[in-house]
Amino acid sequence: MSLTKSRAVHLITRPEGMPTAENFSIVESDLPEPNDGEVLVQNLYMSVDPYMRGRMREGKSYAEPYKLGVPMYGGAIGKVVESKDDSLAVGDIVTNQRAWSDNFVAAANTVVKLVPYDMDKLSSYLGTLGMPGLTAYVGLLKLTEPQAGETVFVSAASGAVGATVCQIAKIKGCRVVGSVGSDEKANWLTQQCGVDAVINYKTCGDLAAALAEAAPEGIDIYFENVGGDHLQAAIDCFNAHGRIAACGMIQTYNDASPAPGPNNLMQIVGKKLRIQGFIVSDHFDMMPQFRTDMTQWIQQGKLQTRETVVEGLDNAVEAFLGLFSGKNFGKMIVKLS
Amino acid sequence: MSLTKSRAVHLITRPEGMPTAENFSIVESDLPEPNDGEVLVQNLYMSVDPYMRGRMREGKSYAEPYKLGVPMYGGAIGKVVESKDDSLAVGDIVTNQRAWSDNFVAAANTVVKLVPYDMDKLSSYLGTLGMPGLTAYVGLLKLTEPQAGETVFVSAASGAVGATVCQIAKIKGCRVVGSVGSDEKANWLTQQCGVDAVINYKTCGDLAAALAEAAPEGIDIYFENVGGDHLQAAIDCFNAHGRIAACGMIQTYNDASPAPGPNNLMQIVGKKLRIQGFIVSDHFDMMPQFRTDMTQWIQQGKLQTRETVVEGLDNAVEAFLGLFSGKNFGKMIVKLS
Numbered sequence: 001m002s003l004t005k006s007r008a009v010h011l012i013t014r015p016e017g018m019p020t021a022e023n024f025s026i027v028e029s030d031l032p033e034p035n036d037g038e039v040l041v042q043n044l045y046m047s048v049d050p051y052m053r054g055r056m057r058e059g060k061s062y063a064e065p066y067k068l069g070v071p072m073y074g075g076a077i078g079k080v081v082e083s084k085d086d087s088l089a090v091g092d093i094v095t096n097q098r099a100w101s102d103n104f105v106a107a108a109n110t111v112v113k114l115v116p117y118d119m120d121k122l123s124s125y126l127g128t129l130g131m132p133g134l135t136a137y138v139g140l141l142k143l144t145e146p147q148a149g150e151t152v153f154v155s156a157a158s159g160a161v162g163a164t165v166c167q168i169a170k171i172k173g174c175r176v177v178g179s180v181g182s183d184e185k186a187n188w189l190t191q192q193c194g195v196d197a198v199i200n201y202k203t204c205g206d207l208a209a210a211l212a213e214a215a216p217e218g219i220d221i222y223f224e225n226v227g228g229d230h231l232q233a234a235i236d237c238f239n240a241h242g243r244i245a246a247c248g249m250i251q252t253y254n255d256a257s258p259a260p261g262p263n264n265l266m267q268i269v270g271k272k273l274r275i276q277g278f279i280v281s282d283h284f285d286m287m288p289q290f291r292t293d294m295t296q297w298i299q300q301g302k303l304q305t306r307e308t309v310v311e312g313l314d315n316a317v318e319a320f321l322g323l324f325s326g327k328n329f330g331k332m333i334v335k336l337s
Numbered sequence: 338m339s340l341t342k343s344r345a346v347h348l349i350t351r352p353e354g355m356p357t358a359e360n361f362s363i364v365e366s367d368l369p370e371p372n373d374g375e376v377l378v379q380n381l382y383m384s385v386d387p388y389m390r391g392r393m394r395e396g397k398s399y400a401e402p403y404k405l406g407v408p409m410y411g412g413a414i415g416k417v418v419e420s421k422d423d424s425l426a427v428g429d430i431v432t433n434q435r436a437w438s439d440n441f442v443a444a445a446n447t448v449v450k451l452v453p454y455d456m457d458k459l460s461s462y463l464g465t466l467g468m469p470g471l472t473a474y475v476g477l478l479k480l481t482e483p484q485a486g487e488t489v490f491v492s493a494a495s496g497a498v499g500a501t502v503c504q505i506a507k508i509k510g511c512r513v514v515g516s517v518g519s520d521e522k523a524n525w526l527t528q529q530c531g532v533d534a535v536i537n538y539k540t541c542g543d544l545a546a547a548l549a550e551a552a553p554e555g556i557d558i559y560f561e562n563v564g565g566d567h568l569q570a571a572i573d574c575f576n577a578h579g580r581i582a583a584c585g586m587i588q589t590y591n592d593a594s595p596a597p598g599p600n601n602l603m604q605i606v607g608k609k610l611r612i613q614g615f616i617v618s619d620h621f622d623m624m625p626q627f628r629t630d631m632t633q634w635i636q637q638g639k640l641q642t643r644e645t646v647v648e649g650l651d652n653a654v655e656a657f658l659g660l661f662s663g664k665n666f667g668k669m670i671v672k673l674s
Contacts, residue, residue, distance in 0.1 A: 054607070227602065249603045261598030265564065266586045268614035270391070275612040277605035 003042060003081055006031045007313055008071035008101040015056055017256035018324065023056070024317045027071075032105055039094075039108045040082035043336045046099035046313075047075040047126040048320040049160075053253040074099035075131055076336075077114070077122050088113060095125060102313050102336050117295050127331030128305040129294055131280055132160035136223075137290045138283040139245035140165050141172075143276045144221045148173030151215050153234055156225035158185035158306070160331035161247060163193060165223045167303045170194045174221075177214045179207075179230060181326040188329070192304050201230070208233040227251045232262035238271050246277040254324060306330030340379060340418055343368045344650055345408035345438040352393055354593035355661065360393070361654045364408075369442055376431075376445050377419035380673045383436035383650075384412040384463040385657040386497075390590040411436035412468055413673075414451070414459050425450060432462060439650050439673050454632050464497045464668030465642040466631055468617055473501035473560075474627045475620040476582035478509075480613045481558045485510030488552050490571055493562035495522035495643070497668035498584060500530060502560045504640045507531045511558075514551045516544075516567060518663040525666070529641050538567070545570040564588045569599035575608050583614040591661060643667025 005028055012025045034040050052074055055066045066072050076099040080092040085108035088094065094111035098104045116122055117129075127133060139161075146152060152169040156162040157178025166189060169176045178189050178198045186198035197214040204210035211219070211233045218239035224231060227249025234244070252259060267273070297303040308328045310319040316334045323332055344365045352360045371377050389411055392403045403409050413436040417429040422445035425431065431448040435441045453459055454466075464470060476498075483489060489506040493499040494515025503526060506513045515526050515535045523535035534551040541547035548556070548570045555576035561568060564586025571581070589596060604610070634640040645665045647656040653671045660669055 231602070246605045248606055252603050258600035260600045261602045263595035263597045265568070265598045266589050268583045268612060269585055269616070270614070272614045272616055272619065273612075274614070275605060275610075277607070277609045277611070279606070279609055282609065 003040060003103045004031055005029070006101055006103045008104075009313065009316055010070060011056060011066045011068055011072055013068070014058055015254075018254040019053070019056060019321060021317055021321075026313065031103055034082050034084045034105050036084050037107055037109075038084050038105055039080050039088050039111065040103065040105050041078040041094060041096060041098070041111060042081045042103050043076045043078040043096070043098065043101065045077045045123045045126055046316065046334045046336055047130070048099075048316065048323060048332050048334060049074065049132070050248060050250045050253060050323050052320065053324075071098075072100040073097050075126050076101075077125055078111075083108070093119075093122065095130070099334075100313075100316065117299075123307060123309070123331075123333045123335075124298075124305055126333060127160045127307060128164055128298070128303070129291060132331060133164050133294055134283070134287060134290050135247055135280040136161045136164035136168060137294065138280060138286055139223060139247050139278060140168055140221075142283065142286070143245045143278055144223070144243040146172050146174050146221055149175070150220035151175045151177065151217060152221040152223065153177045153179070153211065153215065153219040153237070154223045154225075155179045155230040155234075156250065157195065157198065158189055158329060159225065160328075162223070162225055163189070163306060163330055164303070166195050167193050167297075169221075171297060171302055175215075175217075177211065177219065179211075179226070185326075185329060188304075188306065208236045211237045221245070223247065225250060228259065228262075232264055235262055235264050235267050235271075235273070238267065238273055240271050242271060242273045244273065244275040246275055250324065307333050309333045309335050311335050340377060340440045341368055342366070343438055343440045345441075346650065346653055347407060348393060348403045348405055348409055350405070351395055352591075355591040356390070356393060356658060358654055358658075363650065368440055371419050371421045371442050373421050374444055374446075375421050375442055376417050376425050376448065377440065377442050378415040378431060378433060378435070378448060379418045379440050380413045380415040380433070380435065380438060382414045382460045382463055383653065383671045383673055384467070385436075385653065385660060385669050385671060386411065386469070387585055387587045387590060387660050389657065390661075408435075409437040410434050412463050413438075414462055415448075420445070430456075430459065432467075436671075437650075437653065454636070460644060460646070460668075460670045460672075461635075461642055463670060464644060465501055465635070465640065466628060469497035469668060470501050470631055471620070471624060471627050472584055472617040473498045473505060474631065475617060475623055476560060476584050476615060477502050477505055477558075479620065479623070480582045480615055481560070481580040483509050483511050483558055486512070487557035488512045488514065488554060489558040489560065490514045490516070490548065490552065490556040490574070491560045491562075492516045492567040492571075493587065494532065494535065495526055495666060496562065497665075499560070499562055500526070500643060500667055501640070503532050504530050504634075506558075508634060508639055512552075512554075514548065514556065516548075516563070522663075522666060525643065545573045548574045558582075560584065562587060565596065565599075569601055572599055572601050572604050572608075572610070575604065575610055577608050579608060579610045581610065581612040583612055587661065644670050646670045646672050648672050 096111040189195040222234040228251040526532040559571040565588040
């Protein structure tokens with residue numbers, strides 16, 4: 001098999017507020033022959049993640065901004081098509097940071113060989129067994145230290161991170177309350193994932209009241225993916241000594257001008273709350289333990305995974321934009337070939 | 338000496354927004370003779386503290402609400418005038434929770450005998466060596482773990498808590514930036530207390546810009562006494578892995594309806610900030626170490642203390658109200674006799 005062309009999505013203008021298709025362009029270019037020490041990789045799956053919105057800003061968010069007029073990047077899974085390096089053979093599966101490109105040539109040491117537990121579940125290494133899964137594992141277990149019997153509230157609870165948080169919390173003996181944006185997602189969480197109560201924030205009316213009803217004993221842990229009203233409701237509902245793992249605040253990402261925060265932050269003092277912001281890349285040392293635990297839980301049937309798969313690089317931008325209106329159910333994946 | 342009357346300040350109506358003198362009344366009553374196991378105490382000094390505003394609300398803040406029509410309470414220092422208990426002798430100095438009363442009869446085990454390091458510095462046991470000092474000590478040292486060379490930002494920096502935070506941080510080798518509401522307070526901090534830079538938030542214009550200028554290397558720790566704009570400016574100025582000890586948010590205490598919070602909370606994630614709310618009463622186990630360290634620092638001249646002393650129970654309400662307009666310079670004390 002010979003690949004001579006690469007197609008890649010470029011950011012061409014920086015979005016103000018919600019991005020649109022006009023901010024992006026697909027550019028085709030010739031693929032060079034791999035030199036010594038390089039490989040040619042055909043990407044099979046790429047990830048679209050909310051954090052990528054931060055990279056589209058001019059200023060530094062927690063991730064470096066994407067440059068304009070060059071391929072964007074992010075997590076992907078591919079297979080080696082040609083190798084000029086002894087460490088990789090044709091057919092090897094590799095994780096890489098060259099999402100948004102269908103094929104690429106790169107130094108062999110910029111990709112990581114993967115030995116998947118199941119060749120039919122490759123895309124799970126972009127979700128439950130990948131960066132979003134590790135985010136859930138680290139944020140919940142390391143930063144909030146859940147104890148059996150405690151109540152955990154999870155926003156964006158059916159998402160790539162949230163659904164994993166919910167199920168690890170159940171494995172650890174917690175009561176779990178989730179918030180999602182559709183009844184279908186709510187039903188999946190309660191019926192398939194063992195979540196105790198789920199709020200549809202789009203239809204529940206007063207979110208704080210809905211949370212108080214779903215968690216009459218109060219909450220002890222909040223896994224923060226959303227911000228805004230969700231953070232305010234969580235603070236209102238916290239028991240003393242509550243902990244927040246602050247993973248993201250998707251509600252705020254597309255604000256053209258920043259919206260004010262919750263009006264009840266004083267409760268951080270009175271309830272002695274701890275809020276810990278984190279970025280998963282600081283915690284890659286936990287990857288081996290994470291993969292061991294998670295693979296076991298999946299194989300034992302304790303951890304359900306769910307993906308929304310969009311086909312083709314041409315639809316990758318639309319898949320990304322869909323993250324902000326909840327079009328994904330579980331991890332959003334783009335299948336590239 | 339015989340005391341037969343007690344005067345005490347009662348809360349008679351709950352304030353909406355900023356309290357006024359009309360919310361309080363001074364009530365005189367007969368003092369009973371102490372029974373066996375009881376003492377008669379004449380209070381010498383009482384404390385007024387911002388947290389007392391929380392007790393004036395109907396709902397529970399972190400402190401139980403004051404009841405209407407009975408004496409309020411809080412930290413005070415008195416001397417034993419009559420004793421019917423072997424544990425206390427006439428003339429003993431005792432700390433007690435009967436602020437807002439000039440004289441009182443109570444069970445001996447509800448007061449704590451104090452052996453002061455200096456009889457002329459009794460009031461310091463309500464400030465630098467008392468609850469506010471312990472608040473500073475615990476919040477800074479235990480919760481934010483300052484390292485030499487780090488930059489610490491302190492709001493309400495000349496107050497009872499803030500000035501102690503500033504000086505402990507200097508003792509620990511940190512660079513310290515304070516925020517205060519007058520140039521006189523700023524001068525005291527820089528000239529007497531060794532604080533590196535002080536912002537007058539009333540005259541500086543854009544607080545975030547002023548903080549960025551005062552801390553060009555960014556801040557690593559924020560000791561939060563104020564909330565609102567101060568919290569927002571601190572978040573903007575934080576370096577990665579910054580820590581916030583959330584002690585209070587005085588700017589918000591008299592809001593009749595709660596004001597929205599900072600619009601930059603997403604930086605908690607990106608900068609991996611940790612916010613820890615706390616109440617000093619959870620940390621009374623640190624009192625012995627605190628008193629040992631602090632007394633030594635004071636005697637070595639490393640820790641300046643400053644008080645504003647108001648005379649007489651009749652002026653106690655005014656002293657309390659003055660806390661919210663910065664009328665205190667250092668710890669606000671009411672001298673009762």
